[in-house]
Amino acid sequence: xxFFIQLVxxxxxxxxxxxxxxxxxxxxxxASEVINFAQGEFLLVGAYVASAGVFDWNLGFVPxxxxxxxxxxxxxxxxxxxxxxxxxxxxxxxxxxxxxGLDTILRTGVVIKWGSTIRAPASPxxxxxxxxxxxxxxxxxxxxxxIVTIAICALLFVFFRFTRYGLAMRATAIDQEAALAIGxxxxxxxxxxxxxxxxxxxxxxxxxxxxxxxxxxxLGQTALLAFPAIILGGLDSVVGAVVGGILIGLTQDLxxxxxxxxxxxxxxxxxxxxxxxxMIIILFIRPYGLFxxxxxxxx
Amino acid sequence: xSAAETAVETPAIEEPPGLLRLAIVRGLVVLxxxxxxIFFLIASDEWLNIANYTMLAAIAALSLNVLSGYTGQVSLxxxxxxxxxxxxxxxxxxxxTTTFFINxxxxxxxxxxxxxxxxxPGAGIVAAIAGAIIGPTALRLKGFYLGIVSLALIxxxxxxxxxxxxxxxxxxxxxxxxxxxxxxxFSQQNTILGVAVTSNQQYFxxxxxxxxxxxxxVHNVMRSRAGRAFQAVRDxxxxxxxxxxxLFEAKMGAFILSAFLAGIAGALFAAFNSYVxxxxxxxxxxxxxxxxxxxxxxxxxWGSILGAAFVFALPQIIELLTPQSQSSTSTGVIFxxxxxxxxxxxxxxxxxxxxxxEPAGMIGLIRRGQLLVRRLSxxxxxxxxPAKASPNSVHDSEFEVESSTLSTGDGA
Numbered sequence: 065x066x067f068f069i070q071l072v073x074x075x076x077x078x079x080x081x082x083x084x085x086x087x088x089x090x091x092x093x094x095a096s097e098v099i100n101f102a103q104g105e106f107l108l109v110g111a112y113v114a115s116a117g118v119f120d121w122n123l124g125f126v127p128x129x130x131x132x133x134x135x136x137x138x139x140x141x142x143x144x145x146x147x148x149x150x151x152x153x154x155x156x157x158x159x160x161x162x163x164x165g166l167d168t169i170l171r172t173g174v175v176i177k178w179g180s181t182i183r184a185p186a187s188p189x190x191x192x193x194x195x196x197x198x199x200x201x202x203x204x205x206x207x208x209x210x211i212v213t214i215a216i217c218a219l220l221f222v223f224f225r226f227t228r229y230g231l232a233m234r235a236t237a238i239d240q241e242a243a244l245a246i247g248x249x250x251x252x253x254x255x256x257x258x259x260x261x262x263x264x265x266x267x268x269x270x271x272x273x274x275x276x277x278x279x280x281x282x283l284g285q286t287a288l289l290a291f292p293a294i295i296l297g298g299l300d301s302v303v304g305a306v307v308g309g310i311l312i313g314l315t316q317d318l319x320x321x322x323x324x325x326x327x328x329x330x331x332x333x334x335x336x337x338x339x340x341x342x343m344i345i346i347l348f349i350r351p352y353g354l355f356x357x358x359x360x361x362x363x
Numbered sequence: 364x365s366a367a368e369t370a371v372e373t374p375a376i377e378e379p380p381g382l383l384r385l386a387i388v389r390g391l392v393v394l395x396x397x398x399x400x401i402f403f404l405i406a407s408d409e410w411l412n413i414a415n416y417t418m419l420a421a422i423a424a425l426s427l428n429v430l431s432g433y434t435g436q437v438s439l440x441x442x443x444x445x446x447x448x449x450x451x452x453x454x455x456x457x458x459x460t461t462t463f464f465i466n467x468x469x470x471x472x473x474x475x476x477x478x479x480x481x482x483x484p485g486a487g488i489v490a491a492i493a494g495a496i497i498g499p500t501a502l503r504l505k506g507f508y509l510g511i512v513s514l515a516l517i518x519x520x521x522x523x524x525x526x527x528x529x530x531x532x533x534x535x536x537x538x539x540x541x542x543x544x545x546x547x548x549f550s551q552q553n554t555i556l557g558v559a560v561t562s563n564q565q566y567f568x569x570x571x572x573x574x575x576x577x578x579x580x581v582h583n584v585m586r587s588r589a590g591r592a593f594q595a596v597r598d599x600x601x602x603x604x605x606x607x608x609x610l611f612e613a614k615m616g617a618f619i620l621s622a623f624l625a626g627i628a629g630a631l632f633a634a635f636n637s638y639v640x641x642x643x644x645x646x647x648x649x650x651x652x653x654x655x656x657x658x659x660x661x662x663x664x665w666g667s668i669l670g671a672a673f674v675f676a677l678p679q680i681i682e683l684l685t686p687q688s689q690s691s692t693s694t695g696v697i698f699x700x701x702x703x704x705x706x707x708x709x710x711x712x713x714x715x716x717x718x719x720x721e722p723a724g725m726i727g728l729i730r731r732g733q734l735l736v737r738r739l740s741x742x743x744x745x746x747x748x749p750a751k752a753s754p755n756s757v758h759d760s761e762f763e764v765e766s767s768t769l770s771t772g773d774g775a
Binding site: 147167172294331334348 | 431435437500503504506507508510511512514515518519521522523525526646650653654657661704707708710711712713714715718719722
């Protein structure tokens with residue numbers, strides 16, 4: 065039982081990171097109908113800048129994090145302003161590919177700047193710290209991941225629900241033309257979406273690096289596991305992103321914990337593809353995800 | 364219908380652009396054949412090697428262009444279908460006496476040892492069947508959903524390939540059968556009519572022939588009723604359905620044709636490469652093909668070939684021409700940056716640049732150049748008819764029209 069609770073706890077913490085990544089995808093998608101395949105490399109850049117800030121430039125933890133957030137926010141906004149804005153109305157294919165182009169540039173940039181050796185992540189606490197209850201280890205990293213994710217979700221809720229710009233973003237997501245007509249500055253909305261996604265990605269990246277205890281330039285690949293999360297939750301649902309992320313995290317950790325009993329059937333490393341299988345099953349039942357809007361199309 | 368009416372209508376239908384009708388293309392083809400001949404005779408083994416990989420990539424790029432370029436279905440799953448082709452080939456043609464050592468256990472390899480005349484078409488057919496099985500599920504989805512779900516294909520495929528060790532050799536990979544005619548083995552140096560021909564030269568001819576067949580085939584299909592249906596589906600699904608195109612049939616047709624070509628390309632690649640590990644058929648491979656058709660030209664046969672050359676040959680050529688450092692690293696260094704990293708950065712940047720400034724890809728650049736030449740040569744004729752636009756200018760402007768009519772928040 066302790067083993068199960070341990071897996072669930074770790075799975076939720078891991079799921080929170082997926083939720084953060086998925087939130088980045090969803091916020092951008094809601095605002096501008098773009099799936100940002102470079103989201104994973106935003107995590108990577110964020111984690112690297114934070115780590116470099118702490119260990120190379122001796123800035124201290126909080127300034128490093130702020131610097132990392134600033135970097136990803138600026139990259140996101142610049143990319144939106146100078147590349148994606150020219151791509152409006154282009155085929156989905158081209159839009160996916162231009163973000164893959166950014167992905168390649170960011171990853172290669174990190175490799176050129178910092179090399180591909182393993183780095184220590186920026187972290188305010190000891191990696192093994194935490195406490196035990198009944199044989200279950202509640203790690204400080206995991207607890208902080210969960211707390212910060214909840215805080216970010218609360219902040220986003222307040223932002224979308226009670227602020228002027230949050231309202232503008234929701235209006236744009238529902239009907240862009242109508243939003244334009246009543247005077248919403250859609251460009252600001254796009255920039256904001258990319259900025260928020262960049263900031264969340266950095267936070268996700270830092271926690272992801274902390275959970276792994278050491279990281280290298282392949283960190284961004286984890287974002288590929290957030291794709292099942294957004295499909296599960298529904299591409300255009302913020303709540304769905306969080307629920308989907310946690311479901312994926314749980315699926316992965318529980319499968320990793322118990323797959324040893326049936327390796328003969330599914331093979332080693334099954335937990336890495338379990339999220340995708342879950343995604344396909346969900347798609348059979350609900351093609352637009354658990355919380356997604358069903359698009360009405362008639363021919 | 365009266366004869367007068369038909370007489371009025373007939374000239375309005377313009378002859379579709381033929382593969383060899385474009386003057387510039389015709390010129391390029393003649394030049395190309397000569398260049399290929401000279402290249403075949405004088406190229407060193409390294410250059411032939413690059414050319415072979417590029418032509419193999421061009422076949423796969425054609426396959427992706429059928430599905431994504433002509434039919435508009437976003438897919439990152441091409442690597443999976445290539446793998447299906449390759450593993451079918453090794454199952455049909457592989458040497459059954461091979462054994463692998465996996466987890467310190469001797470595992471006999473799957474292989475029937477059949478001729479390449481069976482395994483090569485077999486690879487295409489099995490991949491097409493896989494496409495036909497997966498198609499109905501995948502094609503319920505659209506746009507981004509389809510793109511992301513096709514990722515699942517890649518990851519699940521990887522898991523299967525790594526674990527199906529009797530077929531794939533497990534994580535370590537296995538060797539693939541070479542193309543043989545009886546005792547004539549393409550992987551060995553042979554003598555044809557008293558002339559020594561290297562393995563790369565033999566493969567060069569074989570792959571070239573298959574590439575030409577694939578290119579002509581795709582080009583002709585796209586001018587047929589089925590091909591027009593594909594393109595109608597891409598341009599406007601609802602409109603195509605109203606005009607009587609069976610959406611399911613058209614998409615499935617494209618899916619199956621694409622899978623067939625990918626299977627052939629995968630099998631040939633594995634045979635030429637002679638050894639493949641399962642992780643080769645990963646997401647990166649798919650992304651490279653998407654990049655190839657975007658850089659080369661979406662919905663264009665020549666674009667697929669040019670794009671494949673750009674994405675697959677250029678990095679190799681840069682690598683080949685970079686002065687090799689004598690240190691432990693095997694890759695060259697340019698401006699203090701490893702040539703591999705520099706290649707990756709240039710590749711990412713070029714994708715963005717092409718998408719932003721030339722959505723029709725390299726083929727768009729060529730067409731634009733051709734139009735410019737035509738416009739310049741027509742200028743002196745004052746008062747005459749305005750220069751007739753090339754039939755391909757419709758293709759050329761298609762993306763521009765789309766972007767200008769739909770851009771609501773564009774600040775430019």
